[in-house]
Amino acid sequence: MTRILLACPDPVLAARLAREAATHPGISVVGRSSDPSSTYILAEREAPDVVLVARDLADHPDFEGLVSLFRVVGIAWVEVPLPSGPQVEETDLWSRVAALRPQRPAFPARSAAPVEAGGSRFRQDRLILIGASTGGIDALLTILSAFPADCPPTAIVQHTGAAFSDSLIRLFSRCSAARVVAAEGGIAMLPGTVVVAAGCPGHLRLTGDTPPRTEVTPGPAISGHLPSVDALFESATGLGRKVVAALLTGMGRDGARGLLALRRAGAHTIAQDAETSVIYGMPRAAVESGAAAAVLPLPRIAADLLARCSERGIEALRR
Structure with a gap:
C-alpha cells in the first residue's frame, strides 16, 4: 500500500485528487494540507511514502524547506499540474505514484559522541556565525550534520518565511547532535548550542558579554532582509579573532558587508564557492569585496569551521 499526502491549496483540486486516489486499491490518502507549514507538520507526523504537491505550492518560497525534509526522512514527491479542464492533465499520475518508493535519506545520521577537531577540544572562547x-x-x-554535540556555540541567519520557522528548527534538529533552538533574546552562547534566526520578527544580534548572549531586536529590514545576516555579523565585530564566520549560497548581498567587517576585526571568514552554491549571489558579493579569507566548496566548510575553533586545528591549517 502506497501512503500519500495531498499538498494542495485549491480545495476543489484536492477533493478531485482524493476521489481519484480512492479508485486505486493500492493507494491510501493519509492527509491533506494547503500550505508549506501544514504540509511539513503532516509529513513529519504521518510519514507518507509520497507527497502530491500542487504546482502553485511547489512555487512557494518555503518549498525549499519541504524538499529538504523529504530528503532527510526519505519521502518521495510528485508535482501535480494545475487542471485546465475537467480532469488533471497528467493521465499517468497514479501509475507514477504507485511505482514510487521512499528514497534513502541524503544526509548522514547524526552522531551524539563529541568529536575533536584537529585532535583537541574546541577553544571555549570561539564562536561560529553562518548566514x-x-x-x-x-x-x-x-554543515550541521557534521557538528558534534559539543560544537562551538553557533548563530545562524537563514532567510525564510515566518510560517516555516518552527518547522525549520525541527528539521535542523533531526540532523545535528547539537542543541538547535530558535532565536530569542537572552540565550547564552555556550558549547553545543546552535541558535537559528529564520523568519523571526527581529534581527539576531550578539552582546559583548562573556559568554555572548543573543538579542532579537525589532526594526526595519537591513540589506533587504529581516532578520539580516549583516546585522548578526556586524554585532560580533567586537569579538574579533574569536569568531569564525561563513556566508553560504543565496541571492543578493546580505552578509557581504558584515563579513568584511568581521574580517577587518580579525575574524576568519569563509564564502561558499560558486560550484556548490545554488545561487552564487551573497558569496560572490563577499568574494568581490574582499570579505572572504577563504572560498571553499560546501563539503569542506564544516571541517574548516570546526578546525578553526581548536588550537591544534588552527595550527594545522596554518602549516
Missing part, C-alpha cells in the same frame, strides 16, 4: 539564503537549508543541513 544563508536560497539553497541554504540543504547547505546548513550538510
